[in-house]
Amino acid sequence: MTPFQAIDSFLIVPFRVFQNPEAGFYFGILVLALASALLGWGSKALVAHANRSRRKTEDGEAQRRSELSFQALQMQDKEAYLAQNHLAQEHYGNSLALSAGRGAALLWPGIIALAWLSIRFEGVPAPYLWASAGPVTVFFPPYILALWALSRLNPKPSNPYAA
Amino acid sequence: MNRRSLIACAIAALSLCLWLGIAVAQQAPATPTADAAKAVDAAAKPAVEAAAKAMDSAPKSKLAEAIAKAPRGTEKGMIDESKPLGFLGIPGAPTVNPILAFCWAVWVGWIFSTVGAFGGVMAGVGHMSVFGFGTYAGGLKKAAPDLGKIVTDSIKASNQFLVGTSAAISSFNYLKMGRLVLPLAFSLGLGSLLGAYSAAALSAGKLDFKSYQGYFGLFVLVLGAYLLYETTPGAQTKKKTAKEAARAFEDAVKKLKSGEVVEESKLGLHIQKFTLSTCEFIFYGVPFKFNPLIPFLGGIVISAVAAFLGVGGGFLLVPFLTSVTQLPMYLAAGTSALAVLVSMVTSIITLMTKGTPIEWTLIGTELVGITVGSIVGPMTSKYLSDKLMKRIFIVLSFYIGIGYLLAGFVGYKIPGV
Numbered sequence: 001m002t003p004f005q006a007i008d009s010f011l012i013v014p015f016r017v018f019q020n021p022e023a024g025f026y027f028g029i030l031v032l033a034l035a036s037a038l039l040g041w042g043s044k045a046l047v048a049h050a051n052r053s054r055r056k057t058e059d060g061e062a063q064r065r066s067e068l069s070f071q072a073l074q075m076q077d078k079e080a081y082l083a084q085n086h087l088a089q090e091h092y093g094n095s096l097a098l099s100a101g102r103g104a105a106l107l108w109p110g111i112i113a114l115a116w117l118s119i120r121f122e123g124v125p126a127p128y129l130w131a132s133a134g135p136v137t138v139f140f141p142p143y144i145l146a147l148w149a150l151s152r153l154n155p156k157p158s159n160p161y162a163a
Numbered sequence: 164m165n166r167r168s169l170i171a172c173a174i175a176a177l178s179l180c181l182w183l184g185i186a187v188a189q190q191a192p193a194t195p196t197a198d199a200a201k202a203v204d205a206a207a208k209p210a211v212e213a214a215a216k217a218m219d220s221a222p223k224s225k226l227a228e229a230i231a232k233a234p235r236g237t238e239k240g241m242i243d244e245s246k247p248l249g250f251l252g253i254p255g256a257p258t259v260n261p262i263l264a265f266c267w268a269v270w271v272g273w274i275f276s277t278v279g280a281f282g283g284v285m286a287g288v289g290h291m292s293v294f295g296f297g298t299y300a301g302g303l304k305k306a307a308p309d310l311g312k313i314v315t316d317s318i319k320a321s322n323q324f325l326v327g328t329s330a331a332i333s334s335f336n337y338l339k340m341g342r343l344v345l346p347l348a349f350s351l352g353l354g355s356l357l358g359a360y361s362a363a364a365l366s367a368g369k370l371d372f373k374s375y376q377g378y379f380g381l382f383v384l385v386l387g388a389y390l391l392y393e394t395t396p397g398a399q400t401k402k403k404t405a406k407e408a409a410r411a412f413e414d415a416v417k418k419l420k421s422g423e424v425v426e427e428s429k430l431g432l433h434i435q436k437f438t439l440s441t442c443e444f445i446f447y448g449v450p451f452k453f454n455p456l457i458p459f460l461g462g463i464v465i466s467a468v469a470a471f472l473g474v475g476g477g478f479l480l481v482p483f484l485t486s487v488t489q490l491p492m493y494l495a496a497g498t499s500a501l502a503v504l505v506s507m508v509t510s511i512i513t514l515m516t517k518g519t520p521i522e523w524t525l526i527g528t529e530l531v532g533i534t535v536g537s538i539v540g541p542m543t544s545k546y547l548s549d550k551l552m553k554r555i556f557i558v559l560s561f562y563i564g565i566g567y568l569l570a571g572f573v574g575y576k577i578p579g580v
Contacts, residue, residue: 003261043534044332050538051276065409066492072412073449073491080412083405088492089485096329096477096500097279101272101537103328108530115523 272536354462377571387560
């Protein structure tokens with residue numbers, strides 16, 4: 001059994017739950033979209049945990065420098081404002097690069113699912129929809145909705161400078 | 164409608180564009196007689212069989228047309244049909260070992276989590292040099308130029324996909340915090356959209372690999388030169404002076420108000436005036452004024468460069484906003500993340516709707532690798548000195564930059580790139 005066949009035999013299971021082919025098609029894609037979002041959310045949490053120490057340092061410094069720049073503004077000290085603002089920006093840049101790992105962790109299951117759907121159902125139209133609509137078209141709305149719903153579970157970042 | 168709702172609508176519209184763009188670009192046109200039963204047939208039969216059936220009945224894609232047009236044979240740049248399907252399903256194109264793709268992506272993720280934005284450059288190096296797509300696309304220049312350009316566009320879109328993931332995460336965070344300044348986000352976002360669209364639309368299907376490699380090399384070389392400049396005594400003194408000014412101010416603040424913390428609620432951003440040429444606002448009691456055309460033009464230029472080269476652009480946008488327009492970091496952070504997202508989505512969708520194929524399996528594998536690299540990075544970085552890492556990446560920037568520049572514009576290949 002090739003790796004593709006192994007993944008294929010696993011991912012196709014929800015598509016065969018219902019005897020009705022249309023129902024099976026939509027149910028399978030819905031399960032796949034929700035599972036991809038959930039798995040992505042879990043792995044993003046894992047990366048966030050692994051990076052927490054560095055994130056705390058970078059975000060904390062960005063916040064501290066930025067707040068000092070506000071104070072410089074209040075005291076009409078432009079030189080100090082620019083210096084603090086520049087240092088805040090450097091730390092924010094590091095924090096932004098760190099978030100690439102979390103982005104990759106969030107999206108990999110969705111992209112793998114997309115790749116599998118494209119291979120498995122290439123050229124197959126989605127029932128009841130317009131002629132060119134296929135499984136990829138059906139996959140995106142529940143996937144994005146699930147990602148959005150899961151993001152609501154995360155607490156609002158306490159540091160306003162966290163990337 | 165409040166600010167959060169507006170931002171939510173903007174992100175929803177972006178998601179919708181992404182969905183429609185990918186759906187339209189990915190979908191092979193269906194046969195009118197196809198029905199639901201076919202979907203189940205496809206689910207029950209082996210993938211190859213279903214795909215072959217669909218391929219027979221569907222009009223040819225841009226890639227299929229370019230493959231059909233390419234000369235057949237065993238020589239360089241020709242399509243050898245006896246060879247197995249490789250990258251993008253092209254016979255004889257390089258096949259990437261998933262383990263190699265995964266390991267390289269772990270390295271990219273490691274860099275992102277330890278060194279920073281240089282991970283994006285390494286993602287590009289992986290596609291162009293390590294996986295062999297660049298050599299292949301470059302070899303197609305004379306015999307099958309159309310196919311070469313499609314492969315080049317695919318490399319570019321793949322690079323941008325890997326480096327743009329951070330913008331998606333940051334934009335979600337800023338949406339939750341309601342931390343976007345609408346006039347700035349509007350002018351920068353519109354500029355980014357125009358810049359990314361123009362660059363992607365004008366270069367799609369027209370840029371041969373050698374030219375792309377040359378420009379990418381030039382960009383890496385400039386990056387390396389900047390990193391090197393930062394280590395020079397002049398730059399160090401400048402940095403030291405800035406740090407001293409910052410420290411002196413910090414001490415003065417400590418003496419004046421010991422223990423007082425700035426409250427977020429006191430920040431009070433109040434927009435006073437917003438016209439096509441002036442945006443006036445009061446921030447922290449201090450009046451600010453900028454010309455919205457500056458972020459608009461900056462957005463166009465930076466996003467066009469980012470879309471053309473297949474890089475993120477965030478590392479250029481934030482310094483642009485804080486240094487050129489001298490805006491506070493508080494305003495620049497979220498806005499630039501959204502602008503990068505707009506630029507990335509626009510560029511990828513434009514390329515895809517113009518017929519650029521993307522190897523999703525490879526992108527998925529690489530994203531898994533970046534995830535693993537980002538977990539491993541913080542565990543190992545404590546054993547390496549920052550100074551040493553910086554020196555290593557300066558050397559790498561120069562080697563890759565000069566190598567790509569020579570290979571792209573002069574045709575001279577140095578080992579390893």
